[in-house]
Amino acid sequence: MLRLLTLFFSSLLCATAQATCEQIRVNGEHNWFDVSYRVNAQAPLQGLAVDLANRVFAEVGIDVEYQAMVPWKRQFLQLETGDLDVVIAAFYNQQRGSKFVFSEAVGVEYSTAFIHKEQSAAFSGLESLQGKRGIQMLGSSFGDQFDSYAKQNLTISTMDDLDRAIKLIALKRADYLLYATHGGRLKIADTEYADVLVDMQPSISEQNIYMVMSKSSPCLEHLDEINRAIRRNRDDF
Incomplete structure (x- = not known):
């Protein structure tokens, strides 16, 4: 019985840790010049949206983990499956709106x-x-x-x-x-x-530009804080 209780509480602690937003997995378009882009496939993501995301998540207190380059459409599949938390800059359309959570606008x-x-x-x-x-x-x-x-x-x-x-x-x-x-x-x-x-x-x-979040991301609990940080910083976008 003691062993079963130990396993139960260990599993509970593990699930709680996984559901905590300590680090946010981020990616973005690699061809959106000066907003979100890479100079080559191995280069880091850069641009106005990257600068804004870094400021926003730093203010909220979340470490950012930028992912390797993958095709744009695959990033949205990763949002659906929960393998990615945020695409840092994207336009809204009805299909995306039905699947994901959008931040306040970061720019136009x-x-x-x-x-x-x-x-x-x-x-x-x-x-x-x-x-x-x-x-x-x-x-x-x-x-x-x-x-x-x-x-x-x-x-x-x-x-x-x-x-x-x-x-x-x-x-x-x-x-x-x-x-x-x-x-x-x-x-x-x-x-x-x-x-x-x-x-x-x-x-x-x-069109407005938004951060797009996975519905299964544990970082959704910080959405209000993220939006407040966006409002404070988007004039620099």
Whole structure:
């Protein structure tokens, strides 16, 4: 009997320890230039969202454990299974909203279509994307309204290599690249195609950026504290 009680309380202590948020497992998009990105597959995650996350979790008193690079879509699968606690920057859509917990907004992002300068006259708004060859990053979402429109009306291929996507537009092997406006401008300015590519106006979407948490994360108990820390720090985003 004593042995059974000992095993019971040991198991209880073990479960309690596992359910305590002492360290938070974090990851993010590796191609979202200046928000959340890596310079190569082995490099650490960096960007505005990383800087904000570090400040937020430090204020809450949680150690951050950044995970190795995995594809964007797999990160959301890991959130579902509880193998990841937080994706530090993502847009909201209904599918994600039904599966995960969203923090308060950490910032706002505009997205647009990047096009070849010589073809700019053919682009004047959302409807002008119809009948043309588009590219977007694997797992990208630009909000429910645009995603629904794109699914019904646009021809878009997905790609996991931003540099290659930019090159394809510059070489006119594709017609437009859907990407974050500010980050896209910065990224393209640092390539040999800076004088070749421009962004279409107006933007295709304006979306809030959020931290996205797993519903099974023990760190959810700190969500109110996390949101307060976000409010104190998001002006620097």
